[in-house]
Amino acid sequence: MVLRADAAEKRQHIVETAYGLFKRVGFHATGIDRIISEAAVAKMTMYRHFPSKDGLIVEVLDWRAGRFERQLDGLAEAATTPQRKIATIFDWYGRWFERPNFHGCLFQHALAEFGDPEHPVFKAVARQKDGLKRRMQEILEARMPAAQAESTASALFMLIEGATLLAQMGQGKAAIENARAAAERILAVRKALR
């Protein structure tokens, strides 16, 4: 029972179309009818690929998280020092904030609409956020003890999430600059304490 190539492509097309709508309109505010209409797909095609709307949301989030991780992996490869690896993450956010179709962080939005910690969407958000925090923590562990790396990564994470919020309110440019400056100070002090 071979899955036809078309089927996989169509499935991915639904994911990306839903992604665009969820991002622009919101999760609850985006109806199934609108997703299938914009994707030019029959309703049953969508329901054959995904168990429910919530299931589709989780897949969209996981796909988006994977793309994010791959992009950061690529940037980290080119960076030589831990300090520069961290900088490339801030670079990524700085570029993201300036995109014309930037609408804030989809994971922050998902957390707002699905506040139940037992809900699969909540868990998908937690996976992505923990992934980013852990990524920075592991980078920092090359330069400081694990406990220090954790608290420092936590601070950098908070700066980035706060900057994303400011960016959604039209202050992205100043936010990423201030976040970067604060991060450099935190890291400089950490280094001095070593």
Added chain:
Amino acid sequence: MVLRADAAEKRQHIVETAYGLFKRVGFHATGIDRIISEAAVAKMTMYRHFPSKDGLIVEVLDWRAGRFERQLDGLAEAATTPQRKIATIFDWYGRWFERPNFHGCLFQHALAEFGDPEHPVFKAVARQKDGLKRRMQEILEARMPAAQAESTASALFMLIEGATLLAQMGQGKAAIENARAAAERILAVRKALR
């Protein structure tokens, strides 16, 4: 044409009931029927007090923002130095995170569900967030030049918003500690540069 005392109380009761539901359930996910049922109020009573659901949401946010500002005002009065005034804000968040009915920041959630900058709800969110950032900026201006106060306030704001996000994911205690430590370092460096 005297407004009866009952009417004003009932109006406020609707606001606070809606607040509890929006906070726990979300904005789009909370229906009018549920609000009036929980408030034990007729539907027309609600629609006589508020022009629409969106109008009610804005009033809920403005009321919540006012309560927040008044609480911070009270804490700031007791604090002697700018440094301590800032600390009382972090204290407030630390206590908030530990509350059993903490469900994250209602304004962050509103921003997630109403992403259009022209929407009245978006503007209400921007007012609250700008208010917090400006509050910290004005405190810091007693100790540093305005430009430095702005970038420092921005960094503190980002730490707080990021900590709120972590708190919603069950890491409130560590988050506020790390945010406070990062803030102290940023302020210490700022002071040294003075």
Added chain:
DNA sequence: CCTATATGAGACAGACCTGTCTCACTTATA
């Protein structure tokens, strides 16, 4: 007492929601 105001209860409209189902059609593979 009498009148204006506020309310409770609930029907109602019109739209939208998720999810299921049928049926005809296309297309890849064996």
Added chain:
DNA sequence: TATAAGTGAGACAGGTCTGTCTCATATAGG
């Protein structure tokens, strides 16, 4: 060519949504 998977189109069910409307009732002030 024959078979089966995948699809498009759309009806359909059952529920929910916001917002309007009517009507009976309660109450406060003149």
